[in-house]
Amino acid sequence: MTAGTAGVAGVRASVVSHQLAHVGVLVRLGLRRERILAPITVVLFVLINVSTARAISGMYETPQQRLSLQAGPGANPAFRFLLGELTHVEPTAALVSWRAGLFLIAALGVCAAMMTVRQTRKEEELGRTELVRAAAVGPLAPAAAAAAVATLFVVIVSGAMAVILLPLGADAGDAVAVFAQYASTGLAAIGVALVAAQIATTSHIANLTASSVVLLGYLLRGAADATDDWAWLRWTNPIGWAEQIDPFGNNDLLPAVLSVAVFVGGTAIAGRVAVHRDLGAGLIAQRRGPAASSRLPRVESLAVRLSRSLLLAWAAGIFVYALIIGFMQPSVADLAQGNEQFDQVMRAALGDATLSTLFGMTMLGFLAVAASAWGVNLAERLRAEESAGRAEVILTTPTARGRYFLTYTVIGAVGGVTLVIVAAAGMVLGSGIAGGGWSRAATNAAQTGAVQVPAMLVVVAIALALYAIRPSLAHVGWVVVVGALLLGPLSGMFDLPQWAADLSPFTHTPLVPVDPMRATPIVVLIGVAALFVTTGWAIFRRRQIG
Structure with a gap:
């Protein structure tokens, strides 16, 4: 060289x-x-x-x-x-x-x-x-x-x-x-x-x-x-x-x-x-917005505007996955083909219900857990707004702290319900395209999705309450989501004791349409969600911002 x-x-x-x-x-x-x-x-x-x-x-x-x-x-x-x-x-x-x-x-x-x-x-x-x-x-x-x-x-x-x-x-x-x-x-x-x-x-x-x-x-x-x-x-x-x-x-x-x-x-x-x-x-x-706007006169309008793109991204992802799952649903009975033991176990567990019905019910449970993760993402967005100083600017206006927190709580709840509806619609559409019928699939999806909402709201409420206690705790919401999944829909795969499975709100969701509807767990779950929201609201009103 x-x-x-x-x-x-x-x-x-x-x-x-x-x-x-x-x-x-x-x-x-x-x-x-x-x-x-x-x-x-x-x-x-x-x-x-x-x-x-x-x-x-x-x-x-x-x-x-x-x-x-x-x-x-x-x-x-x-x-x-x-x-x-x-x-x-x-x-x-x-x-x-x-x-x-x-x-x-x-x-x-x-x-x-x-x-x-x-x-x-x-x-x-x-x-x-x-x-x-x-x-x-x-x-x-x-x-x-x-x-x-x-x-x-x-x-x-x-x-x-x-x-x-x-x-x-x-x-x-x-x-x-x-x-x-x-x-x-x-x-x-x-x-x-x-x-x-x-x-x-x-x-x-x-x-x-x-x-x-x-x-x-x-x-x-x-x-x-x-x-x-x-x-x-x-x-x-x-x-x-x-x-x-x-x-x-x-x-x-x-x-x-x-x-x-x-x-x-x-x-x-x-x-x-x-x-x-x-x-x-x-x-x-990002496209620059106007210097002033008459369409954002209140904190509620601003919160919806800031959360809209995030919710649309979640909805698109859940809908695509639900569509694929729904497309598979009419064919899921093939899983029992040639496996008599599996077929007997399923018949004993399902009674008159079909394996396709159980599959749809189970997958909607998974998608409801995914919908609850939206609440964690929203809590992280709130933390980012606070870290950047934008939340403090909003709260210097006549907007009360409690109103600010409850606004995002409502957005979290409405967004979660929207995602469950999107998941159910995607599965029905996929099942219908694959030849699985429309009316019965829609009825089952509506019933299953509806009973999943209270458990989803509990996780969303916990995530927002964690943020209210301390912004850095927003990330812990992901631990809550994973725990709700492992202790709830996946608990049967790990032979967990019942007390451990009961820690997940999704464990208490009625198994509709396989089992009859029960109002008690629905009321209790909504009460638990309201308790976490109230706790978060009370703490957020008093803690230091920023």
Whole structure:
């Protein structure tokens, strides 16, 4: 190497070192910020996969049962759309990977994207990145640190999902292939999110953009699996590339290289944009509103305006998922095909009701839990408004504190009810399109959705009460949502004692239309929700703002 070449290389290394200055400090800071939410997410992924493994192991023990599963649900276009093709039925790990794999892989991509945005654009939006950059921190350090933290999260989840399959018959090659599915998709999502965080001016737009890319890939992959003529769509997105790895079959790791290339390319593009743009700037900006408005004369109008886009994003996501679930509902009876034991258990539990009815009731319960998570998101939005000083500005007007809190409480309740209605409508529409009928599906969905509302309101009320007590407690609402899910709709998978299951408000929801309607739990749940709202209202009126 000549002296000139060595000099150029030294200058380039110096420039890179300057641009990444103190990235290690930001990595440690990012890990600290994720110390609560990230572990909860990892545990949730593990528990879902473990519960799936337990269910599959008990339902399909013999080769005949597994072949019937492959010939029934595995060949059904609706199940192929949601779960992918079932090409391998041995060992048990292959069934578990099929049952939970592609959906959880897409979910990991969304979680990784949101974590990346939370560590980049959200910090910039709140003004903290500007404070950090005022020190001796390189312009690429925040994005690099966010990528490192999100990558660690993806690797941990991917490793856990692969290790779980080892006792179920997966060999080392199969486990590596499953790890590659999760890890490569998560990395691709990080790359997309890094770019979205650079081109969007708000974390909301960045989250929506990155998550939409991941979910669009999931839908394109589903269309490819449901229709053989569209098989080429698998090669258009990271979810399809993950499926092409084919664990328990070819174990081909080459498609994972495409996702890694998306990660590398996204990182490079985001880095170049970050170096040249101003802090707070972006290519996709929110439309500026008018300097004055007669349409926002009261705090209620302003609160609705600020919460509208957030609710629409939740409604769109829940509706799409409910539509897919509804499309599967008429075919769910195929699950019992060739499995007499499972069929007998279901008949004993359901009586005259059908397996399709139980499926719809169960899935609406899950979607009601998701609707309650909207309340946590709203509480976090309230915390952001307070941290930015905007809540204090509003409260300097004649607006009373109690009125401010109750306004957002009403929005949280109305938004949650709206999401339950959207979920029920999506399932009815999907079921009708798939040939499952309209009138009975609509009646069952209306009854099931209605009885889920009080439990949903309890979770929303708890989330807002936590914010009222202390803004930093708003994040604890996610723990409440996860607990309500694990102790409620999923409690039967973990053989939990009844006292533990009773902690979830969704445990007390009447099993309509399988069981008769009971008014007592509905009244009690509404009373509990009112108690939390009253407590939050009383505390918020007295605590310090800001």
